[in-house]
Amino acid sequence: xxxxxxxxxxxxxxxxxxSPQLLGFFVFVLGPLVAVLTFGLFRWxxxxxxxxxxxxxxYRQMLGDPEVWEVAVTTVLFGSGFVPLTVLGxxxxxxxxxxxxxxxxxxxxxxFMPVVISLAAWTIVWRLILQPNGPLNxxxxxxxxxxxxxxxxxxxxxVSVIAVQVLKTLGYSMVLFLAALQTxxxxxxxxxxxxxxxxxxxxxxxxxxxxxxxxxxVTVLLTIASFKTFALIHLLTxxxxxxxxxxxxxxxxxxxxxxxxxxxxxxLATVLFSAVLALTVIQFxxxxxxxxxxx
Amino acid sequence: MSVKAPSVSKxxxxxxLVAILSLILAACASEEETTTTAAPESVExxTTTTAAPxxxxxxxxxxxxxxxxxxxxxxxTMKEAYDQYIASFLAQNDRVxxxxxxTQPYPRYHDVLxxxxxxxxPPEVSxxxxxxxxxxxxSGRLVNLLPYIEQVEGFNLDDxxxxxxxxxxxxxxxxxxxxxxxxxVLYFNTEIFAAAGIPIPLELQEQGNWTWExxxxxxxxLVDSGAxxxxxxxxxxxxxxxxxxxxxxxxxxxxxxxxxxxxxxLFDSPETIEATQLVWDMVFVDAxxxxxxxxxxxxxxxxxxxLARQNxxxxxxxxxxxxxxxxxxxxxAGYVPSLAQNGIVAWKDSENPDLGAQFVVHTLTPENxxxxxxxxxxxxxxxxxxxxxxxxxxxxxxxxLERAVIPSLQAESFELEYYHPQYAAVDREAKVVFDRQVWxxxxxxxxxxxxxxxxxxxxxxx
Numbered sequence: 001x002x003x004x005x006x007x008x009x010x011x012x013x014x015x016x017x018x019s020p021q022l023l024g025f026f027v028f029v030l031g032p033l034v035a036v037l038t039f040g041l042f043r044w045x046x047x048x049x050x051x052x053x054x055x056x057x058x059y060r061q062m063l064g065d066p067e068v069w070e071v072a073v074t075t076v077l078f079g080s081g082f083v084p085l086t087v088l089g090x091x092x093x094x095x096x097x098x099x100x101x102x103x104x105x106x107x108x109x110x111x112f113m114p115v116v117i118s119l120a121a122w123t124i125v126w127r128l129i130l131q132p133n134g135p136l137n138x139x140x141x142x143x144x145x146x147x148x149x150x151x152x153x154x155x156x157x158x159v160s161v162i163a164v165q166v167l168k169t170l171g172y173s174m175v176l177f178l179a180a181l182q183t184x185x186x187x188x189x190x191x192x193x194x195x196x197x198x199x200x201x202x203x204x205x206x207x208x209x210x211x212x213x214x215x216x217x218v219t220v221l222l223t224i225a226s227f228k229t230f231a232l233i234h235l236l237t238x239x240x241x242x243x244x245x246x247x248x249x250x251x252x253x254x255x256x257x258x259x260x261x262x263x264x265x266x267x268l269a270t271v272l273f274s275a276v277l278a279l280t281v282i283q284f285x286x287x288x289x290x291x292x293x294x295x
Numbered sequence: 296m297s298v299k300a301p302s303v304s305k306x307x308x309x310x311x312l313v314a315i316l317s318l319i320l321a322a323c324a325s326e327e328e329t330t331t332t333a334a335p336e337s338v339e340x341x342t343t344t345t346a347a348p349x350x351x352x353x354x355x356x357x358x359x360x361x362x363x364x365x366x367x368x369x370x371x372t373m374k375e376a377y378d379q380y381i382a383s384f385l386a387q388n389d390r391v392x393x394x395x396x397x398t399q400p401y402p403r404y405h406d407v408l409x410x411x412x413x414x415x416x417p418p419e420v421s422x423x424x425x426x427x428x429x430x431x432x433x434s435g436r437l438v439n440l441l442p443y444i445e446q447v448e449g450f451n452l453d454d455x456x457x458x459x460x461x462x463x464x465x466x467x468x469x470x471x472x473x474x475x476x477x478x479x480v481l482y483f484n485t486e487i488f489a490a491a492g493i494p495i496p497l498e499l500q501e502q503g504n505w506t507w508e509x510x511x512x513x514x515x516x517l518v519d520s521g522a523x524x525x526x527x528x529x530x531x532x533x534x535x536x537x538x539x540x541x542x543x544x545x546x547x548x549x550x551x552x553x554x555x556x557x558x559x560x561l562f563d564s565p566e567t568i569e570a571t572q573l574v575w576d577m578v579f580v581d582a583x584x585x586x587x588x589x590x591x592x593x594x595x596x597x598x599x600x601x602l603a604r605q606n607x608x609x610x611x612x613x614x615x616x617x618x619x620x621x622x623x624x625x626x627x628a629g630y631v632p633s634l635a636q637n638g639i640v641a642w643k644d645s646e647n648p649d650l651g652a653q654f655v656v657h658t659l660t661p662e663n664x665x666x667x668x669x670x671x672x673x674x675x676x677x678x679x680x681x682x683x684x685x686x687x688x689x690x691x692x693x694x695x696l697e698r699a700v701i702p703s704l705q706a707e708s709f710e711l712e713y714y715h716p717q718y719a720a721v722d723r724e725a726k727v728v729f730d731r732q733v734w735x736x737x738x739x740x741x742x743x744x745x746x747x748x749x750x751x752x753x754x755x756x757x
Contacts, residue, residue, distance in 0.1 A: 046413040047434045049644075132589050151588045152734075238535065241587070241730035257406045259719050260430070262413060 033273075040267035047260045058267035067243065068251075068268070074158065075247040079226035081162040082169075086222050087215065089166065090173025095203070097174070098181045108178070112171035119168065123235040126164045127151070154244045157237055161245050165232055169225070173218055180214035181207070220283050227276045248272045360647050361393045362654055363418035365411075367404040369396055372669045372687075379666055380658045387657075391650055412436070417642035419651030423471060425637050425712040426539060426722070428462055433716055437470035438641040438652045444469070447656055454661065454675045462714050463638050471638030472659045473674040474667065478634055478703040479531070479543055481624070482593055482607065483600045484523070485617040491522035496600065496621050507544055510600065510624045511573055514583035517599040525591060526583035530603035533574070534587045534734060537726045539713055542633045543602050544570045546710035547626025552725070557715045558755050560748035562725070563741070570626070571733065572740045579736055587734045605700055606670060608690035620691065620699040632703035635712040636674055672704050679704035717754045724750040 004012075015022075040059070043052045062068050093111055097104045114122060129136050130150035137147035150160045184207050192202040208215075230249045233239055239246035239254065246254070248268065256265030369377065381394045397418065399407045405427060411417045423431050431437060444450050452460075455473065463471040481496060488495045493516050499505045514526025531540040538552075545551060550566035553559060561567055577584045585591040593601035594610045601607075602623055611618055623632060639658060641651035657663065664673040669687035672679055684696050691700065703709070715721050725747050732743035 046409055047430050047436070049412070049415070049434070049436065128590065130588075132586055149588070154731075240726070241734075242727045254723070257409050258723065260409065 036266045036269050036273070038266075039263055040270045042263040042266075043261075044263040044266075045260050046256075046262045051263075054263070058264050059271075061264065062267060062271065070243060071246050071248055071251045074243075074245065075227065077158060078162060078229065078245075078247050079223060081159070082165050082226045082229075083219060083222045085162070085166045086169050086173045087219055089170050090218065091177045091215070093170065093174040094177030094181055095207075098178060108174070111174055114168045115171040115175075117168075119231050120235060122168055123164065123232055126160075127236055130160055130164075151237055152241050154241065157241060157245050161233060161236055164236060165229060168232070169222070173222070176214060176218050177211065180211040183214075184210045216283070216287055220280060223279060223283070224276055227272060356390055358389055358392050360390045360650055361395050362391055362420060362647060362650055363395050363397060363645070364654070365397045365399065365404075365408060365418040365421040367399055367401040367422060369398040376663075376666045376670065377658070380654075380663050383663075384654055384657045388650070388653065391654075394654065412642075412644075415644050417645050419645040419647050420639065420641050420654055422474070423638045423640055425462065425473075425635050426714055427718050428471065428638050429714045429716045430718060431640065432463060432465050432470055435465075436643050437465070438643050438648050438655075439465075439468035439470060440472060440641070440652055440656060441467075441469050443649075443652045443656045447660060450656065450660055451677075454677050456674070456676060458709075458711065459636055459674045462636075462711065471640040472655060473636035474639045474659060474664075475637045475671040476634055476674045476679075476704065477604050477606075477636070477671050478632055478700065479602050479623055480605050480607070480620050480699045480703075481600060481602050481622060482611070482618055482620050484593070484596065484598065485619055487517060487523045487599045487616075491517050491520035491599075493517060493520070495619070496624075497619070500621055505621070505624050507547065507570075507573060507624045507626050511577050511581070511583070514577060514599060515581040518581065518583045523599040524597040525585050526581070526599045527577065528585055528591050528593060528598045528601045529574075530593060530601045530607060533578075533584075534730075537722070538729045538733075539722065541571065541574065542710060542713060543623060544574060544626065546631040546633045547624070547628050549626070549628035549631075551710075552713055553715065553721075553751075553755060557717075560751055560755050562747040562751075563745045566627070568741050568744050571744060575733065575738060575740050578734070579738070587730075605672070605689070612690060620695050622699055622702050629708070630702070630706060631708050631710055632706050633710045633712065634703070672700070715754075721751050721754050724754065 041053060041055060043054045043057070044050065097108050097111075128134055131137070132147060132149060132152075134150075136150065140147055148156055150156050188206050188210070189202055192206045193199075197205065227247075228249055229247055230253065233245055233247060233250045234253075237245040239250050243251075249272065252265045252268045252272065255268060256262045364377075366377075377396070381396075384394065385391055404422075405424065408417070408421055417436070444452055452469075459473050459476075460469060463469060463473065483496055485495065493513055496505055496510070496513075499509050499513075510527060517523040517526040529540055529543065531543070533540055545567060548566045548570035550564060550570045551561045552567070553561050574584070578586055591598060592610075593603065593607075594614050596614065596616045608620075622630065639655050641648055641655045645651055658667075659675075661675065661677065664675050665678055665683055665686070667673060668678055668683050669689065672684065679701070681693065681697055681701060684700065685693055689696065689700075728743060728747045728750050732738055732746055733740065
């Protein structure tokens, strides 16, 4: 009997070591993913339990459904507001608080606090704050301004949802940027200063390029998070008024669990997954152009 | 000694082999689970295979069955009632060892139930909301309760009004039993009325002038006098859950959202428009009702009147102001109360559908239905009287019960909570238009109601 070589034994051992993780991946990630792709080809009313193969009909229905396009635009608008504001806001806070004073440390803790607060509690409190007769409008009236229908106006509702999500996530972004700023060698910044660079120029031409890999990572993570936003919408506006704050992940829930059309919901989920995947790939491709990798 | 590394193709083969083995293991595991939990195809089959009284097995079956029961509320007097049902059911049934109660908050109740249905693992027994009931009724997945009712001596199905059972009929089958008969009562803050110097609703009632028009007028007067922040409030929610609670004014106006057969939209009928316009005026012209997204509660003491469920009285036990009750106002069609009758069902796909059905029927026997009257009046005619209601601490005086509760139960004409075979889709489409075109300051109500009909017309004919 031919004995296995050392490399072969090592390969088997390696596979065995990763196999639990691999099994989990197949069962809990790849399996559901394949299931969603498959169910997207069926008409599946979950109440009736009927499962009829309809090919690409769900996708054709999607293309002709104006509501889907409206939801897609809302999803993009939500991401376009949430991601840049959280990245830039987090970076700004990190730069402002990147010093070891008691005030800075206290402020860091304060800004990070929303991250550890339960999303449900955070959202419910904001729902009260944003009421027509809530404290925010009371402040506006004190300042002589008219009250604003924060959660009812078509534009204001989406702006409010974005703002509440940004405030919840800002601390997370700030902490990542604080870690990034620790990696910037102080001698490089000092050298730029010695060469006559203003603080703004040294930040722009030294710090920003050096933390670019972190900025890239934060942007990718927040982009993915923006597409997955669900609980906040559910608790704050339930997608309303009308469907003004209905983003795609919430719309998938509505189609699948409220209107019982799990096949259509699966097709929508497939499109959302493809969009997130495509966007992430594009970001990785563009990474080479604007991310300073050192060396 | 030199060691030759395995070729790339060999490595892939090893990885592939492990992956395939993993998948096979996973598949075997799920198949085993499916086999052990597979539900009987029909009630008859279930009865043959698992029901103790008709089984052909010679040895007695062990007492090892747990029935799962999903509901959306299980506290205080509601829990007490079900605890009694469970105890008496376990005492008379030799198979069931436990009724496992799973309570889900109402906002996500049907989501959880739907996920279980998707996985083909529903609970044995569950509640179903009256509005969405027809969707489940027509699914063919609910156990026909009639054979089980026939086995219970003294059940007397005729005690349930025909109208109350109609939403739960599927052909000749009765697939659910209504267990609530939620009615509305008009609560008013006597101190606010005294401060404003306005006659209380009871006086208007005595004068024969207790109508929605007069309610609108006095609601405005209460606000204008400064005695109340709001004159009136639809406590069941006008904006969330939405338009469906307009039933409280639609019914006495002879208005409906769609025809009884569910095939014609009636949102644009003159009656529906008139009733909706009155409410819109109250919100946006008189500022006498809280606007969209305003959180309000009559118990806070700053609202003159509210139309709320009978069991809302629990919220008023310790409020620091005086209050009293009467019936909802009349409309052009007279006094037509709205009633919400939720259903309790047994699921065919569950592990023990026959035992589930037996439990469902057990909870609605005359004796057990009477116990439930502490929470909500029973749909049983024989229990809709003062004698039954006064057996329990409802929170009302006998006089209040007679004045505000009994009339809604004994009304000749009443409206059941709206239901439709496409309810979820219809509700959503209508809500979108209500949000965008009705509950806005510059609304044109007749045009908006026509828009509701254009939106839901395609669903009416399906």
